[in-house]
Amino acid sequence: MSNILVVGACGQIGIELVMELRKLFGIKNVLASDIKEHCPPAIAEGEYVQLDIMDHNALAKIVNENNIKQVYLLAAMLSATAENKPLIAWDLNMQGLFNVLELAKHKKIDKVFWPSSIAVFGMNSPMNDTPQHTIMEPSTVYGISKLAGERWCEYYFKKYDVDVRSLRYPGLISYKSAPGGGTTDYAVDIFNKAVKEKKYTCYLNKDTKLPMMYMSDAIRATIEIMEASKEQIKVRSSYNLAGISLCPKDLFIEIKKKFKDFQIDYKPDFRQEIADTWPNSINDSAAKADWNWKNRIEIEEIVKKMISGFS
Numbered sequence: 001m002s003n004i005l006v007v008g009a010c011g012q013i014g015i016e017l018v019m020e021l022r023k024l025f026g027i028k029n030v031l032a033s034d035i036k037e038h039c040p041p042a043i044a045e046g047e048y049v050q051l052d053i054m055d056h057n058a059l060a061k062i063v064n065e066n067n068i069k070q071v072y073l074l075a076a077m078l079s080a081t082a083e084n085k086p087l088i089a090w091d092l093n094m095q096g097l098f099n100v101l102e103l104a105k106h107k108k109i110d111k112v113f114w115p116s117s118i119a120v121f122g123m124n125s126p127m128n129d130t131p132q133h134t135i136m137e138p139s140t141v142y143g144i145s146k147l148a149g150e151r152w153c154e155y156y157f158k159k160y161d162v163d164v165r166s167l168r169y170p171g172l173i174s175y176k177s178a179p180g181g182g183t184t185d186y187a188v189d190i191f192n193k194a195v196k197e198k199k200y201t202c203y204l205n206k207d208t209k210l211p212m213m214y215m216s217d218a219i220r221a222t223i224e225i226m227e228a229s230k231e232q233i234k235v236r237s238s239y240n241l242a243g244i245s246l247c248p249k250d251l252f253i254e255i256k257k258k259f260k261d262f263q264i265d266y267k268p269d270f271r272q273e274i275a276d277t278w279p280n281s282i283n284d285s286a287a288k289a290d291w292n293w294k295n296r297i298e299i300e301e302i303v304k305k306m307i308s309g310f311s
């Protein structure tokens with residue numbers, strides 16, 4: 001059984017991914033790591049090690065000492081935070097990836113998962129049902145780093161036979177861990193505020209449609225692409241991954257069915273400009289055809305789960 005390392009394990013995706021990987025492959029086989037000193041209680045039953053992914057030697061030591069064979073690299077700076085710290089974001093998002101790809105190139109690890117994002121698209125990409133292969137001119141630091149990362153993943157696969165697999169995640173909706181500075185974070189905050197305060201001020205306009213997905217579907221997709229055979233993975237940049245397409249007003253209407261007195265107002269900030277360059281919806285027919293991807297959780301169920309999660 002391969003040992004698995006999750007880097008960036010304390011984040012919105014990391015916590016749930018570690019929990020699921022441990023359920024599937026055993027607590028002893030999944031090592032969680034993050035730059036944070038302390039491990040969150042949700043994943044504290046298993047091994048945790050503090051790791052700055054920028055430190056190549058520390059990463060190599062952990063991989064060697066723990067016989068790590070697969071790395072899930074989640075450490076990154078997300079879109080909204082990255083706009084405020086462009087050069088730091090570029091360094092983290094690129095160097096972290098190179099450190100892992102280089103280990104894989106030298107056959108120290110067998111398989112890598114690295115997530116991309118809908119942020120790789122831009123104003124000149126088709127906004128609806130955005131295809132797998134199309135014009136890609138991201139205008140955010142985050143999107144530029146993700147597109148560059150995708151090109152490097154494909155390069156390492158073609159030149160060095162590095163088995164790296166990637167998904168363009170949509171905005172992810174979850175309650176077990178807080179989102180970490182993205183443009184789509186509103187779709188989590190709105191539930192928290194609905195349950196606790198019955199009102200929410202949204203930083204995106206009510207009609208801003210974006211691709212979104214419930215976390216359990218994203219975790220399932222991540223593990224499914226990693227468990228697929230090498231031959232099934234025909235896209236070595238990153239696969240489009242679609243869940244549902246929704247705007248703040250859609251969530252407001254659904255939440256209001258449960259909380260009649262819920263109120264919302266809209267005060268768009270700099271994140272509106274980012275969201276305006278991203279697709280409304282995504283076409284994921286390549287993922288469906290190549291490794292049988294299928295989204296399961298629709299808006300009604302998301303609302304039910306999120307309200308109950310925050311209550």
Ligand code: NAD
Nearest residue numbers: 008010011012013035052053074075076117169171172180
């Ligand atoms: P997050 O911000 O919630 O978590 C990132 C984690 O990385 C944090 O726990 C942070 O402490 C850690 N980290 C930061 N710098 C580090 C370093 N130098 N070394 C080690 N760890 C470090 O992010 P997330 O939402 O869990 O996203 C994980 C990945 O998925 C990122 O690559 C992100 O771009 C991608 N993604 C996320 C979403 C989403 O909606 N959450 C959507 C698309 C893509």
Ligand code: SER
Nearest residue numbers: 078079117182183184
């Ligand atoms: N949810 C992410 C963000 O908003 C998309 O990659 O940054």
